[in-house]
Amino acid sequence: MIDIQHLHKTYGNAKKANDDITLQIYPGEIFGLLGPNGSGKSTLFKQMTGIIQPDYGDVILNGHSIVSDSLEAKKTFAFVSDTPDNFLQLKGIEYLNFVANIYQVPNKEKAQRIESTAREFGMYDDLGKQIASYSHGMRQKIMVIGALVVNPDIWILDEPMVGLDPRSAFNLKNKMREHADKDNIVIFSTHVLEVAEQIVDRLAIINKGHLVFVGTVDQLREMNHSDKSLEQIFLELTDTEGENPLSQEKLDAAQGV
Numbered sequence: 001m002i003d004i005q006h007l008h009k010t011y012g013n014a015k016k017a018n019d020d021i022t023l024q025i026y027p028g029e030i031f032g033l034l035g036p037n038g039s040g041k042s043t044l045f046k047q048m049t050g051i052i053q054p055d056y057g058d059v060i061l062n063g064h065s066i067v068s069d070s071l072e073a074k075k076t077f078a079f080v081s082d083t084p085d086n087f088l089q090l091k092g093i094e095y096l097n098f099v100a101n102i103y104q105v106p107n108k109e110k111a112q113r114i115e116s117t118a119r120e121f122g123m124y125d126d127l128g129k130q131i132a133s134y135s136h137g138m139r140q141k142i143m144v145i146g147a148l149v150v151n152p153d154i155w156i157l158d159e160p161m162v163g164l165d166p167r168s169a170f171n172l173k174n175k176m177r178e179h180a181d182k183d184n185i186v187i188f189s190t191h192v193l194e195v196a197e198q199i200v201d202r203l204a205i206i207n208k209g210h211l212v213f214v215g216t217v218d219q220l221r222e223m224n225h226s227d228k229s230l231e232q233i234f235l236e237l238t239d240t241e242g243e244n245p246l247s248q249e250k251l252d253a254a255q256g257v
């Protein structure tokens with residue numbers, strides 16, 4: 001289980017990037033974190049994974065606090081960041097061996113897992129090349145493959161579908177479902193409603209650092225008794241009074257009002 005407790009984060013003296021986020025995610029769930037650009041999704045994931053320290057609050061991952069028991073907490077998850085530009089000097093295969101070793105994947109399973117997962121994502125022939133030579137999508141894939149090879153209980157994926165070709169996106173969605181169905185947790189972020197709608201068991205919507213909704217897609221639909229589309233409900237929940245591209249004015253214009 002992931003227990004997110006009252007997370008607060010402000011960068012410098014700017015507005016709060018995360019403002020009192022409390023959320024529980026349970027084994028068996030694919031959980032989607034939705035919100036427009038700049039709403040605080042990556043900040044939440046960085047705090048969950050110990051990349052940045054919360055100003056206040058804690059995250060308990062399978063019983064381990066990321067603040068006070070971070071080594072044990074970090075063993076419970078694999079994290080794929082939205083900027084897969086790490087380890088550029090390594091070859092794909094070197095990176096996969098490196099993460100497999102860190103997470104102590106048994107030697108006799110390592111090569112086989114790397115090969116089969118890399119083949120599924122069409123990356124096997126590229127493993128001998130430096131990550132620096134990969135496209136964004138390929139860098140995303142090598143990080144995803146790393147997470148799948150290691151296969152810890154919790155997967156935390158920041159915008160994982162961005163840059164993936166349709167087959168890889170399809171493979172990843174299937175893998176996410178399989179993983180959650182084994183009583184594990186998959187939490188991922190997206191700013192694309194359609195992606196979330198297809199696969200989540202529950203979702204949270206975050207806007208300007210605040211959670212504005214937590215529940216199922218059906219519950220989100222039921223929040224509104226008119227026959228608004230899910231997209232309209234989402235846009236209304238995340239409207240920011242004209243200061244972002246999804247202002248009412250622009251929405252009306254898009255709908256020809």
Ligand SMILES: Nc1ncnc2c1ncn2[C@@H]1O[C@H](COP(=O)(O)OP(=O)(O)O)[C@@H](O)[C@H]1O
Nearest residue numbers: 011014017035036037038039040041042043044
């Ligand atoms: N390292 C940083 N320094 C200063 N401000 C930041 C930093 N990272 C993010 N922010 C700000 O925090 C807010 C939330 O950003 P982020 O968590 O990246 O949102 P999202 O992932 O939803 O697009 C934004 O206003 C962003 O500009």
Ligand SMILES: [Mg+2]
Nearest residue numbers: 041042043082
């Ligand atoms: Mg982000």
